[in-house]
Amino acid sequence: MNNHDLKLYFIMGSANVHKRPPLEVLEEALQSGITMFQFREKGPDALTGQAYEIFAQSCQKLCKQYHIPFIVNDDIELALKLGADGIHIGQDDFPVAVIREKIGDMLLGVSVHTKDEVHTALQYAADYVGIGPIFATTSKSDAKPPSGTEFLQQVRSEHPDLPIVAIGGIDESNAQLVFKAGAHGIAVISAICESVNIKDTVLTLTSIQPS
Ligand SMILES: Cc1ncc(COP(=O)(O)OP(=O)(O)O)c(N)n1
Numbered sequence: 001m002n003n004h005d006l007k008l009y010f011i012m013g014s015a016n017v018h019k020r021p022p023l024e025v026l027e028e029a030l031q032s033g034i035t036m037f038q039f040r041e042k043g044p045d046a047l048t049g050q051a052y053e054i055f056a057q058s059c060q061k062l063c064k065q066y067h068i069p070f071i072v073n074d075d076i077e078l079a080l081k082l083g084a085d086g087i088h089i090g091q092d093d094f095p096v097a098v099i100r101e102k103i104g105d106m107l108l109g110v111s112v113h114t115k116d117e118v119h120t121a122l123q124y125a126a127d128y129v130g131i132g133p134i135f136a137t138t139s140k141s142d143a144k145p146p147s148g149t150e151f152l153q154q155v156r157s158e159h160p161d162l163p164i165v166a167i168g169g170i171d172e173s174n175a176q177l178v179f180k181a182g183a184h185g186i187a188v189i190s191a192i193c194e195s196v197n198i199k200d201t202v203l204t205l206t207s208i209q210p211s
Pocket residue numbers: 009011038040073074088089090091092093109110111129130131132140165167187
């Protein structure tokens with residue numbers, strides 16, 4: 001992984017897309033220039049069992065076709081079974097201290113909200129950290145209150161080389177602020193899933209420079 005892979009990190013599950021087939025949305029996002037993808041199939045109506053696995057495999061196949069890293073959210077067994085490029089975990093998902101043993105050199109992303117969590121993620125060789133929610137989000141029912149960019153700025157100044165992706169309520173109207181605060185990239189669900197023109201949205205988001 002290089003820092004550019006985090007630039008526009010698209011996250012999607014079937015619950016995030018309403019008007020079109022999710023795979024169509026993913027393919028359009030890939031064609032338009034997303035740099036990383038996370039399979040996040042969760043929520044009350046989430047697919048389960050075979051349908052869950054088949055959907056994951058279809059997303060992975062598309063990502064391979066476009067040479068974009070395919071990351072699995074939460075489900076380490078699925079990530080291992082499919083040979084995913086990486087796994088993203090939060091603080092309540094799996095102990096950071098033992099995950100490396102399970103996943104080998106697969107990419108590891110860890111959600112962090114405190115300096116201690118950043119320290120632990122670094123200690124156990126996380127490849128990047130996710131910081132959020134920066135702004136209010138409707139895509140995660142158990143999200144913490146929005147933090148703004150202050151914590152992100154602190155982490156950036158204390159860890160100049162740490163790959164950071166910001167998440168939560170980020171769209172074309174506020175992404176510049178997030179890059180300015182020191183993020184290498186932005187992770188988005190609704191900005192793409194609810195876009196009326198995915199190509200334009202992706203082009204706008206990927207062309208933002210931290211000025
Ligand atoms: C890139 C990225 N950052 C943060 C998260 C959130 O992870 P987590 O806190 O484990 O919450 P869930 O996504 O599992 O509900 C993420 N998924 N991706």
